[in-house]
Every structure is written in structure tokens, then in C-alpha cells.
Amino acid sequence: MVAAFERYRDMVPDFSALLKAVETPPPTHIRANTLRVEQEKFRQGMAERGYRLAPVAEIPEAFRWDGPKTPGGTLEYFRGWYQVQGLTSMLPALILDPQAGERLLDLCAAPGGKATYLAQLTRNQALIVANDVSHRRIGILRSHNDRLGITSIVVTRYRGQSFPMRMLFDRILLDPPCSAEGTYRVGARPPLTEDPEVSRRLQRLQQMLVSHAIKLLRPGGTLVYSTCTYAPEENEAVLQPAVEEGRAELVSVDTPFPHAPGLESWNGHRFHPSLKLAARFYPHLVDSWGFFIARLRKPE
Ligand SMILES: C[S@@+](CC[C@H](N)C(=O)[O-])C[C@H]1O[C@@H](n2cnc3c(N)ncnc32)[C@H](O)[C@@H]1O
Known part of the structure; x- marks a missing residue:
């Protein structure tokens, strides 16, 4: 307590x-950066690379990050595909x-x-x-x-x-x-x-x-x-x-x-x-x- x-x-x-x-x-959340990548391409691309993302129904660009790895060290992060954000x-x-x-x-x-x-x-x-x-x-x-x-x-x-x-x-x-x-x-x-x-x-x-x-x-x-x-x-x-x-x-x-x-x-x-x-x-x-x-x- x-x-x-x-x-x-x-x-x-x-x-x-x-x-x-x-x-x-707490869970980790990310926000797809639609200035860099179109939403559908983001979802597909991340799935193909083996990242497990759970969509957040209320915010189309928000996802819960279920692994593997942490989201701050991927190539897609450095390409600006997403931002890590609560x-x-x-x-x-x-x-x-x-x-x-x-x-x-x-x-x-x-x-x-x-x-x-x-x-x-x-x-x-x-x-x-x-x-x-x-x-x-x-x-x-x-x-x-x-x-x-x-x-x-x-x-x-x-x-x-x-x-x-x-x-x-x-x-x-x-x-x-x-x-x-x-x-x-x-x-x-x-x-x-x-x-x-x-x-x-x-x-x-x-x-x-x-x-x-x-x-x-x-x-x-x-x-x-x-x-x-x-x-x-x-x-x-x-x-x-x-x-x-x-x-x-x-x-x-x-x-x-x-x-x-x-x-x-x-x-x-x-x-x-x-x-x-x-x-x-x-x-x-x-x-x-x-x-x-x-x-x-x-x-x-
Ligand atoms: C809660 S954080 C802001 C987080 C930010 N809005 C974000 O979403 O990433 C508060 C920020 O206020 C800044 N800060 C502290 N005192 C300040 C002041 N007097 N004027 C402007 N910024 C200040 C700190 O450096 C810190 O970056």
C-alpha cells in the first residue's frame, strides 16, 4: 500500500x-506517426516484423506494445514510424x-x-x-x-x-x-x-x-x-x-x-x-x- x-x-x-x-x-503504448507512414502500412509492416501490437479502439493511431523487445530500440522507431507515449x-x-x-x-x-x-x-x-x-x-x-x-x-x-x-x-x-x-x-x-x-x-x-x-x-x-x-x-x-x-x-x-x-x-x-x-x-x-x-x- x-x-x-x-x-x-x-x-x-x-x-x-x-x-x-x-x-x-503499466502497459507500454505507442502512437503510430502518420506523418511518416500510412496507418495500414504501419500495422502490416509491424506485424510482418513480428511486433505484437494491440489496437486501442478509441484512438486509431494508438497501440499497446506487447513485445518482443522494448519499443525504443527498433529500426522502425529510428525511422520515425511511431512515438512511445503513455x-x-x-x-x-x-x-x-x-x-x-x-x-x-x-x-x-x-x-x-x-x-x-x-x-x-x-x-x-x-x-x-x-x-x-x-x-x-x-x-x-x-x-x-x-x-x-x-x-x-x-x-x-x-x-x-x-x-x-x-x-x-x-x-x-x-x-x-x-x-x-x-x-x-x-x-x-x-x-x-x-x-x-x-x-x-x-x-x-x-x-x-x-x-x-x-x-x-x-x-x-x-x-x-x-x-x-x-x-x-x-x-x-x-x-x-x-x-x-x-x-x-x-x-x-x-x-x-x-x-x-x-x-x-x-x-x-x-x-x-x-x-x-x-x-x-x-x-x-x-x-x-x-x-x-x-x-x-x-x-x-
Ligand atoms: C511534465 S513535463 C512536460 C512534458 C511534455 N509536455 C511532454 O508531453 O513531453 C514539464 C516540463 O516543464 C519544464 N519546465 C519546468 N519549469 C518550467 C518553466 N518555468 N517554464 C517552462 N517550462 C518549464 C520542464 O523542463 C519539463 O520539461
């Missing part, structure tokens, strides 16, 4: 099933619903799982600014861009909270640093810290990033905020000030995957009732990483 999760006992639907799920190793980690880009011709910003983009998916979904026909503060992680993002045949991503390196206000964006993805509790599953991550101060420190940065992201959005534009953590301090509590002050409003998350609604209260704090429109993904509901995803709109 993971002691750090105990505080979520009343928050998570079927808490004992969550504890069971985190004690099992299933729930694919959802923020899908929920952002990017369109060709738009200006998109991924404010904390490296190593680029979500930004490269935005490029794929828009067939290299949008302008995507992929920003991150980490030089090292930007290097990885660039190598994915090259491998995957992406031509629509411009890479920048700013602190997200001071990203220059030179233009406004149609859609912004904000996937900030978080305590990553959702990536804790046996065989995948060491035990969690139980120090709530970690979440409180991250909350300050996450709130600054949300505020700045809203300023960078055009009126009527869409912001998707995602984390791979369960902590309400890093999720609903981060969005609460912007929603309460009317700087952004929640829009329901459109996804076929089972999830729990965002919280309306936690530990004696009440959140804006519209925060229930956010989605909480748990590994006992979707066999992948735990995630929180909220979709917001900047008022006209």
Missing part, C-alpha cells in the same frame, strides 16, 4: 481498485482539438510527446511553438522532431511565466512540472514522497504559468491544462483563482475514456462548481498513467 495515496481514500472512486492498479506494472498522455493533445492553420503554443513542451502529437494531428499545417526552460530536454524534443518528420514546430526556451507577449495563440497546452504521482506504478517509479510541501511549491509555479498562458491566448481561445498527478493542490486548486475571477471558464472534456469528474471540494476547501467539468483519469479506470485534464476557454 502506498502511504502517500492514503489521503486520497475518500477522493478516488473505488480507492482499493486504484491501490491494486498501482501495484501492477495512453493517457495522448489525451491532452486530442482534447485541445488543434486545427490546421492555427497558432498553437505548448508552454512546457519537452521532451515533446504532446507537441509532436499536435503536429501530427494538424498534419504539419499549424504553427506550433514548443517552449521549455530545460536545455537538455529541448535537445530530446528536437531529436523527436527530426525523427518524426515534423516541420511545423518552432522551439523556444523561455521560462513559461515570462514567455514574450509578441502574439496571441488560438490554443495553448500547459503541461507543467508536477509531482507526477500518476506515473507511480510498480516497476515504473520509486515510492512517492509524502511531503505535501512539494505540491505547494509546485502550485505557485503552476499558477504563474496558468495566469501567463491565459494572457497569451486570444479571446475565445482554448487552454488545456494537464498534469500526471492526483494532488488537488496541483490541479483544481491551481485553476481555481483564474476561474473564480472570470479570466477563464471551464468547458467539458470530450473523451471516450472513463474518468472521474474534477473535484468541487477538498480538505475543507470549496472549488468553483464548474471545476467538475475537468477529468481525472485513474489507472484502475484506464490502464495507463494517472492524469488530470481540464479544458478552459478565455472569455471573448
Whole structure:
């Protein structure tokens, strides 16, 4: 039993099933890169080479990797046929619903799982600014861009909270640093810290990033905020000030995957009732990483 999760006992639907799920190793998922290879050719080619892939009904380009080997070392990987990406980690880009011709910003983009998916979904026909503060992680993002045949991503390196206000964006993805509790599953991550101060420190940065992201959005534009953590301090509590002050409003998350609604209260704090429109993904509901995803709109 993971002691750090105990505080979520009343928050998570079927808490004992969550504890069971985190004690099992997570499956590996990949996303076929349709910028490099047509979907049917990908499926056939991978089967001919002896890779066992199980399709994910809800996302045509997603597959569970059942072996043999690990997916990061095959010739097809280096040819850019696919990206290794957790299933729930694919959802923020899908929920952002990017369109060709738009200006998109991924404010904390490296190593680029979500930004490269935005490029794929828009067939290299949008302008995507992929920003991150980490030089090292930007290097990885660039190598994915090259491998995957992406031509629509411009890479920048700013602190997200001071990203220059030179233009406004149609859609912004904000996937900030978080305590990553959702990536804790046996065989995948060491035990969690139980120090709530970690979440409180991250909350300050996450709130600054949300505020700045809203300023960078055009009126009527869409912001998707995602984390791979369960902590309400890093999720609903981060969005609460912007929603309460009317700087952004929640829009329901459109996804076929089972999830729990965002919280309306936690530990004696009440959140804006519209925060229930956010989605909480748990590994006992979707066999992948735990995630929180909220979709917001900047008022006209
Ligand atoms: C959760 S990861 C992003 C993962 C990425 N969205 C993906 O799908 O591959 C958070 C990222 O935020 C970056 N970061 C940390 N502080 C930042 C800041 N103040 N401004 C911009 N990026 C920051 C980290 O370097 C890290 O790459």
C-alpha cells in the first residue's frame, strides 16, 4: 500500500481498485506517426516484423506494445514510424482539438510527446511553438522532431511565466512540472514522497504559468491544462483563482475514456462548481498513467 495515496481514500472512486492498479506494472503504448507512414502500412509492416501490437479502439493511431523487445530500440522507431507515449498522455493533445492553420503554443513542451502529437494531428499545417526552460530536454524534443518528420514546430526556451507577449495563440497546452504521482506504478517509479510541501511549491509555479498562458491566448481561445498527478493542490486548486475571477471558464472534456469528474471540494476547501467539468483519469479506470485534464476557454 502506498502511504502517500492514503489521503486520497475518500477522493478516488473505488480507492482499493486504484491501490491494486498501482501495484501492477503499466502497459507500454505507442502512437503510430502518420506523418511518416500510412496507418495500414504501419500495422502490416509491424506485424510482418513480428511486433505484437494491440489496437486501442478509441484512438486509431494508438497501440499497446506487447513485445518482443522494448519499443525504443527498433529500426522502425529510428525511422520515425511511431512515438512511445503513455495512453493517457495522448489525451491532452486530442482534447485541445488543434486545427490546421492555427497558432498553437505548448508552454512546457519537452521532451515533446504532446507537441509532436499536435503536429501530427494538424498534419504539419499549424504553427506550433514548443517552449521549455530545460536545455537538455529541448535537445530530446528536437531529436523527436527530426525523427518524426515534423516541420511545423518552432522551439523556444523561455521560462513559461515570462514567455514574450509578441502574439496571441488560438490554443495553448500547459503541461507543467508536477509531482507526477500518476506515473507511480510498480516497476515504473520509486515510492512517492509524502511531503505535501512539494505540491505547494509546485502550485505557485503552476499558477504563474496558468495566469501567463491565459494572457497569451486570444479571446475565445482554448487552454488545456494537464498534469500526471492526483494532488488537488496541483490541479483544481491551481485553476481555481483564474476561474473564480472570470479570466477563464471551464468547458467539458470530450473523451471516450472513463474518468472521474474534477473535484468541487477538498480538505475543507470549496472549488468553483464548474471545476467538475475537468477529468481525472485513474489507472484502475484506464490502464495507463494517472492524469488530470481540464479544458478552459478565455472569455471573448
Ligand atoms: C511534465 S513535463 C512536460 C512534458 C511534455 N509536455 C511532454 O508531453 O513531453 C514539464 C516540463 O516543464 C519544464 N519546465 C519546468 N519549469 C518550467 C518553466 N518555468 N517554464 C517552462 N517550462 C518549464 C520542464 O523542463 C519539463 O520539461
